[in-house]
Amino acid sequence: xxxxxxxxxxxxxxxxxxxxxxxxxxxxxxxxxxxxxxxxxxxxxxxxxxxxxxxxxxxxxxxxxxxxxxxxxxxxxxxxxxxxxxxxxxxxxxxxxxxxxxxxxxxxxxxxxxxxxxxxxxxxxxxxxxxxxxxxxxxxxxxxxxxxxxxxxxxxxxxxxxxxxxxxxxxxxxxxxxxxxxxxxxxxxxxxxxxxxxxxxxxxxxxxxxxxxxxxxxxxxxxxxxxxxxxxxxxxxxxxxxxxxxxxxxxxxxxxxxxxxxxxxxxxxxxxxxxxxxxxxxxxxxxxxxxxxxxxxxxxxxxxxxxxxxxxxxxxxxxxxxxxxxxxxxxxxxxxxxxxxxxxxxxxxxxxxxxxxxxxxxxxxxxxxxxxxxxxxxxxxxxxxxxxxxxxxxxxxxxxxxxxxxxxxxxxxxxxxxxxxxxxxxxxxxxxx
Numbered sequence: 001x002x003x004x005x006x007x008x009x010x011x012x013x014x015x016x017x018x019x020x021x022x023x024x025x026x027x028x029x030x031x032x033x034x035x036x037x038x039x040x041x042x043x044x045x046x047x048x049x050x051x052x053x054x055x056x057x058x059x060x061x062x063x064x065x066x067x068x069x070x071x072x073x074x075x076x077x078x079x080x081x082x083x084x085x086x087x088x089x090x091x092x093x094x095x096x097x098x099x100x101x102x103x104x105x106x107x108x109x110x111x112x113x114x115x116x117x118x119x120x121x122x123x124x125x126x127x128x129x130x131x132x133x134x135x136x137x138x139x140x141x142x143x144x145x146x147x148x149x150x151x152x153x154x155x156x157x158x159x160x161x162x163x164x165x166x167x168x169x170x171x172x173x174x175x176x177x178x179x180x181x182x183x184x185x186x187x188x189x190x191x192x193x194x195x196x197x198x199x200x201x202x203x204x205x206x207x208x209x210x211x212x213x214x215x216x217x218x219x220x221x222x223x224x225x226x227x228x229x230x231x232x233x234x235x236x237x238x239x240x241x242x243x244x245x246x247x248x249x250x251x252x253x254x255x256x257x258x259x260x261x262x263x264x265x266x267x268x269x270x271x272x273x274x275x276x277x278x279x280x281x282x283x284x285x286x287x288x289x290x291x292x293x294x295x296x297x298x299x300x301x302x303x304x305x306x307x308x309x310x311x312x313x314x315x316x317x318x319x320x321x322x323x324x325x326x327x328x329x330x331x332x333x334x335x336x337x338x339x340x341x342x343x344x345x346x347x348x349x350x351x352x353x354x355x356x357x358x359x360x361x362x363x364x365x366x367x368x369x370x371x372x373x374x375x376x377x378x379x380x381x382x383x384x385x386x387x388x389x390x391x392x393x394x395x396x397x398x399x400x401x402x403x404x405x406x407x408x409x410x411x412x413x414x415x416x417x418x419x420x421x422x423x424x425x426x427x428x429x430x431x432x433x
Contacts, residue, residue, distance in 0.1 A: 003030045004108065005038035009056060010046025012191045012225070014076060016142040018044045019132035021075070021104045026133055028105055035063075038070060040108055045076035045086075048158055050329030053082075060089040071111045075101075077161035079120050082332045092116060098147070098161055099125045128168035128176060139379045139404045140187045141180040145173055145209065150197040151228060154268040155297065157331035162193055167202045174212050181218035186405050187379050187389075188213070189223045196227035196235070207238035214245040221377060223393060226253045226295075229271040232279055240286055250287040251393035254279060255295035255324070259314025260307035263300055273314060280318055291393045293322035298354050299347035300328045301339045308350050312357055321365055321394075323358045327351045359417045366415035369394060373411045373425065378402045388422075396422040 004025050008018040021042065022031055032038055041063060045056045056078060063072065072093040074086050079095040086095055094111045096104060097120035110117045127144045134141065146167040149159035177188050190213070192198060199205040206224070213222055222245075232239065232254065243250065256276045258264050264272065283290050296311060315323070327347055330336055376388030376396050386402040387395055388410065396410060397419050414421040 001030045002039045002108075002112065003032045003037055004040050004042060005032050005035045006042045006044065007035070007059075008044040009052065010044075010048065010076070012142045012189055013144060013147075013193065014044055014046055016127075016132060016144050016191065017076070017098060017101055018042075019134065019142070020101050020127060020130045023131050023133035024102070024104050025108065029108065031133075035067070040071040040073065040111060041067070042073045042075055042104070042108075045074060045078035047077040047081050047161070047331070048156075049326060050331070053078075053085075053331075057085065057089050060086070060093070064090040064092070071108075073104075073107055073111055075104075077158060079118075080122075080161040081157045083118075083120065085332075094118065095120050097121070099123050099163065101125065101127070102130065122163050124166050126166075126168055126172070128172035134180075134183070134185075139185060139377070140189065141176075141185040142189045142191055143173060143176050143180075144168065144192065145190050145195060145206075146192045146198045149193050150200050150231065151194070151270065152268055154266070154336050155300065155328070155331065155334055157333050158193060160333045165194075165197050165201050167197075167199050167204065170204060170209055170212060173209065174216060177213050177220075178216050181216060181220055184405070185220065186377055187221045187223065189225060191225040193226075194228045194231065195225045196231035196239075200231070205235050205238070207235045207242045210239070210242040210245070210248065214242070214247040220247060221249055221389070221391075222247055223249045223251055224253075226255055229254055229256065229276045229279055230269070233271065233275055236279060236282055240283060243283070243287065246391070249291075249389065249393040250289065250391060251291045251293070252280070252283050253293040253322075256314070257295060257297050258300065258303070258307065259311035260303070263303050263307045263311075266302050267297075267300060273310075277314075277318060287392075289392045291321045292318065293324070294318075294320045295324040295326070296354065297326050297328050298351045301336055301342060303328075308354075312354065315354075315357055315361060319361050319365055320358075321362065323362070325351070325354055325358060362417040363415065366394075366417065366420055369412045369420050370415055371412060373409070375407055376410050376422070378404055378406045378408060380404075387419075394420055396420045398422055398424060400424060 075096045095118040100119040103119045148163040148165045150165040378388040380387040386398045409425045410422040412420045
């Protein structure tokens with residue numbers, strides 16, 4: 001039987017896209033974990049950053065050179081955002097876009113027959129009705145709630161690949177969670193390009209969705225994905241109320257991008273720094289131990305030293321637990337103009353200063369958890385270590401081999417900038433979620 005290998009880059013949404021394709025493909029072909037055994041290689045690409053672009057292009061070329069006899073299909077955002085570069089990286093590869101996943105079997109069939117096909121047109125594809133192929137013993141399920149974007153941030157190319165906002169039906173999402181619980185999943189990631197925009201096109205909202213998801217019978221946790229402050233403000237009170245469910249991780253991912261209102265306006269972000277801080281303060285008032293994650297872009301064209309200092313001050317005030325720090329890089333299809341005299345050395349210097357501050361803030365924040373004792377859900381294994389999350393979504397590493405899905409009583413004994421170190425305090429056979 002023909003063998004298919006999948007390799008995925010990027011966000012959790014992309015990983016869920018791959019699982020949809022795997023499920024469709026598994027009905028006809030064998031899926032293998034070893035690329036050397038494959039007849040067809042499907043590379044699901046991310047294209048959000050310049051550094052990621054370079055990595056993807058190099059990987060495509062590397063595979064094409066190492067396995068010239070194998071067929072390749074390039075999937076994901078790259079195929080829509082930069083079709084020309086995808087084709088140039090491997091002229092023999094077929095392309096399949098994010099909204100054409102339902103054509104993956106057809107794409108494989110035709111590619112095997114020697115054709116080079118391109119399925120990259122935009123269409124509204126309801127992914128909530130497309131089952132995903134989940135492997136045995138997986139604790140985490142990724143649940144896509146909508147696709148596309150309700151905004152037009154000038155620097156972002158992902159919105160070009162994913163299209164306008166398209167919210168999936170609430171009943172389908174709830175059913176996916178219900179099915180996952182019955183299959184043994186313990187943790188559900190509600191994911192989208194912007195979860196706070198859910199329902200804008202259908203008259204629903206994220207808070208109502210979370211409430212319905214947490215009403216599903218069973219013991220499990222829900223992680224709510226990235227939320228744009230602009231849309232979060234509109235449902236803030238209802239969202240905080242939904243977060244009160246013991247099934248919801250007290251985790252807020254609010255990508256603020258800059259601490260300068262002037263830069264936010266240049267970016268096309270439709271909120272102020274004050275708006276973002278109000279959201280953070282409102283959540284922390286109810287959930288003092290909240291884990292707050294944000295994204296920051298350093299060196300946006302036109303950013304002055306004063307703007308950058310405001311970003312550092314914002315970080316000092318809000319003290320995020322997690323910061324996804326990026327140096328600006330112009331993306332294909334975006335209209336950001338590189339300012340005359342743009343100095344890459346200044347960009348590198350600012351990135352270094354921001355990184356040093358973030359590392360200090362994260363370490364200081366994590367050290368406050370030393371001595372904490374409570375329950376965690378073990379949801380990951382890295383090498384010989386186990387990783388669990390408490391109700392605030394703090395990642396606690398155990399130098400122990402613990403069964404995935406187990407609930408443990410642990411004590412935090414040390415801290416690093418990116419994780420807490422813990423040890424189990426009391427383990428019993430009944431401590432299974």
